[in-house]
Amino acid sequence: MRFAPPPGGASFFDHAPDVFRAFNVVYGRLWSEGTVDQPTKEVARLRNARVVDCGI
Amino acid sequence: MTFSTWLPLDAGAEVLELLPGAGEALRALYRSLWESGVDPAVLSACQAAIESAIGTLRTDPPHAADAATQAAVMFAEQYVVDAHGVTDAQAAALHEHFTDAQLAALTTAIATFDAIARVRAVLAAEGGAPVTFTMEEP
Numbered sequence: 001m002r003f004a005p006p007p008g009g010a011s012f013f014d015h016a017p018d019v020f021r022a023f024n025v026v027y028g029r030l031w032s033e034g035t036v037d038q039p040t041k042e043v044a045r046l047r048n049a050r051v052v053d054c055g056i
Numbered sequence: 057m058t059f060s061t062w063l064p065l066d067a068g069a070e071v072l073e074l075l076p077g078a079g080e081a082l083r084a085l086y087r088s089l090w091e092s093g094v095d096p097a098v099l100s101a102c103q104a105a106i107e108s109a110i111g112t113l114r115t116d117p118p119h120a121a122d123a124a125t126q127a128a129v130m131f132a133e134q135y136v137v138d139a140h141g142v143t144d145a146q147a148a149a150l151h152e153h154f155t156d157a158q159l160a161a162l163t164t165a166i167a168t169f170d171a172i173a174r175v176r177a178v179l180a181a182e183g184g185a186p187v188t189f190t191m192e193e194p
Contacts, residue, residue, distance in 0.1 A: 016158075016161040019089060025084065034078065
């Protein structure tokens, strides 16, 4: 594996926990706040994931 | 960063004020990148390369001075064009110059720089209201 998680970690990004935590706060707020409803956001997420072929 | 936008905003408005909670969290993420243990010069070089590739930087990015910066910039440019196109040789070069912790932070930084540049690009329109999209290093 090119980028392996640390021992006990679930993701490669667990190597930088402070940065990963800050990223997850952004991600969570984008989902939980704002005027766009969550189904619309999910459509955008799925569309983006398919365009960049992330495996979803 | 000031740019003109098609958004119906007054001149001088801050775009991230439209999303106060997420905007503040994005600024906190951005600050954390510069405190992550990756050389700020490497981060700046990657950000310039990404903005140049996306078109939000109208000048040529500075030449990468050393092998570590060159490896990081190549990774950043590949990320923008096609993240699946990162080669084994590119990954090996990154591991040669950066620790796993630095690579995790660098990858998050590249994703963040890419996202910010793309948001600014898609909101931009010549002749629109000049607005700001403020990110600050610590």
